[in-house]
Amino acid sequence: MTSQISTKNLYESDYVAWLDATLIQLKNHDVQYLDWKNLTEEIEALGREQRHKVESHLLRLLIHLLIYQYWHSEKSWSGNGWEKEIDNFRLELDLLLESKVLANYLTMILEKDYQKARKSAIRKSKLSPDTFPLHCPYTIEQILDPDWLP
Structure with missing residues (x-):
C-alpha cells in the first residue's frame, strides 16, 4: 500500500509512476492514501486541456473557413x-465532441472564437475588415459537416 507521503514524493520525482500508483489506488478503492491535492489538480487540468483543444481546433477551423470563402x-x-486543414480540424473536433460537455462548450464559445478568427483572417489575408461578416455566418452544423464548404 502506498503511503500519502511517498505518493506525493512520487508525483514530484516520477510523474508517470505517480499516475500508475494513483490508478492502482483508484482501482482498489484505496482512497485513504490517495494524493488528493495533486489528483484534484490533474483532473482540473485535464478538463482545461480538453476545453482548450476544442477552442483551438474551432478557432483554426473558422479561420480556414473564412479565408476559403473570402480570399x-x-x-x-x-x-x-485549406480544404485539407478544414477536414483535419473537423476530424479533431469530431473526436472531442463525443463529450456532450465539450459540445455544449463549443456552442458557448462559438461567437467569441469567431471574433478571434475574423481578426486573424483579416490579418492573414490583408483584406478589408468589411469583407468578413461581423457575426459568425455559419451554423454549428455547417461548421462540423465534413461535406460542407462555403
Missing part, C-alpha cells in the same frame, strides 16, 4: 491546402 485571389493556389 478569392489566393484560393486557386491555396484552396486545396
